[in-house]
Amino acid sequence: MINNQKDVLMDLVINNKHISIRAGGGRCLLDFLREDLSLMGTKEGCGEGECGSCTVLLDGKAVLSCMTPMERAIGREVTTIEGVGRPGNLHPLQQAMMEEGGVQCGFCTPGMIMSGVELLNRKSNPNRDEIVEGISGNLCRCTGYRKIITAIERAAEKMS
Amino acid sequence: MKVRGIGIGSMVYGVGYGFSRPDFASAEVEIAPDGTVTIWSGASELGQGIRTVLSQIVAQEFGAAYEDIRVISADTDKTPDSGPVSASRSTYVQGNAVLAACKDLKQELISLASELMGVESNLVEIQNGQIAAKDKIGKIISFSKLASEMHVQGRRTHGFGWHNNRTLDVDKNTSQGDAYSSYAWASQLVEVEVDTQTGRVKILRLASATDVGKAINPQLIEGQIEGGAVQGLGFALMEEMQVEQGVFNNANLSTYLIPTAADVPPIDSLIVEVSDPSGPYGAKGMAEPATIPTTPAILNAIADAISKRVRYSLASPENVLKVLGKIDGSGKEGFLLLEDIPYPVA
Incomplete structure (x- = not known):
């Protein structure tokens, strides 16, 4: 990407780790995460705020990182899929997605999990309608959503 | 209202390409001394789960643990030609190729097992993840032990399989016929x-x-x-x-x-x-x-x-x-x- 913007000091917390680096400004948060921090878990689906694949948490709230200017994250806390859980120490929702078969091609999965995690943080025992609403901004072409919805239900049960 | x-x-x-069009796949399997198995298949994973299914086939055929199976797939530098994933053919054609690769090696597996257990090879059976002697209680050998012995005794540990989904074309004049298998x-x-x-x-x-x-x-x-x-x-x-x-x-x-x-x-x-x-x-x-x-x-x-x-x-x-x-x-x-x-x- 041609970038004529000045460098900015990106001072923020990412996945519970404080970082402070100079980076070319004027880009979206998604590009900053992937290109500068090599956090490749966050996916770019449409790049225009329609599909939800790039969802991350900004101060605990789900945002579309492709539509969020990177500068908006300065002084705030960003959580990506890498900060949700790691192999051997998975988040209950990641575990449930595996067990329930909520993953097929996997491209929507990180964004789907971020939306699910935000929902579960907000509401410990969501009903089916609330789950559907919570992930209605995340498109999935493979699964038909039902196994993803079930996975969020299972995760909620485990977490309560 | x-x-x-x-x-x-x-x-x-x-299922598959039909109409006598070329519809074949090849695959390779190799047993390592630690009891792990590697599958080489050209079948690409799109999220449909073909890597899982191919691993299940190998686990079933060899009596190996599912977790011990590794798949290298859809890499033209490493994997044999398995044709595309299309026409709902991957389990049907590429799965058959992996099955053929297992069968290619299975005789080797069974003959060694019969020697180690001291029974006729027709009494050796692979069931529920174990290699056992039919009707002889207690004669059981684990796949990982067998895998290690295969290497120690210089047996063939690499299998190749090819499956050709042969089909007929329809009658050119009437378009009638049985075009798929x-x-x-x-x-x-x-x-x-x-x-x-x-x-x-x-x-x-x-x-x-x-x-x-x-x-x-x-x-x-x-x-x-x-x-x-x-x-x-x-x-x-x-x-x-x-x-x-x-x-x-x-x-x-x-x-x-x-x-x-x-x-x-x-x-x-x-x-x-x-x-x-x-x-x-x-x-x-x-x-x-x-x-x-x-x-x-x-x-x-x-x-x-x-x-x-x-x-x-x-x-x-x-x-x-x-x-x-x-x-x-x-x-x-x-x-x-x-x-x-x-x-x-x-």
């Missing part, structure tokens, strides 16, 4: 609610029965059935590529709508198993069959509800209102009616 209707869609699908069948039942005021169609519930031959992995099959039905729902109610002089007018996801979680009805996935001896363990292709009956089932249900048939390829609210005569449908506005498509008459 809201009216309800029920519709059925059914289909038959030829395997056929998949599926039926779907849909209940809809049509709002005659707005033309909006809501799917209340959907049942999908798919004959898969043998469900090697039922969870993956359910995923394909549900995903296929939801794609079919999109084709019936939401998705239309609007092309004008070769240019897409709705080339993004805000104008070309696909189903979201909120559009999905309760789905009953029914797995039907009518074994096909030509597939691995009787399995046949089922990916495309899961999506084909959905659109006709929905259009039939709409016809049942409003007593008029939507002949547009898309039952959008606008098109439903045109069929109901609530808005002018004479201009067609670039939509192609199914009756406009010439149908060959015998």
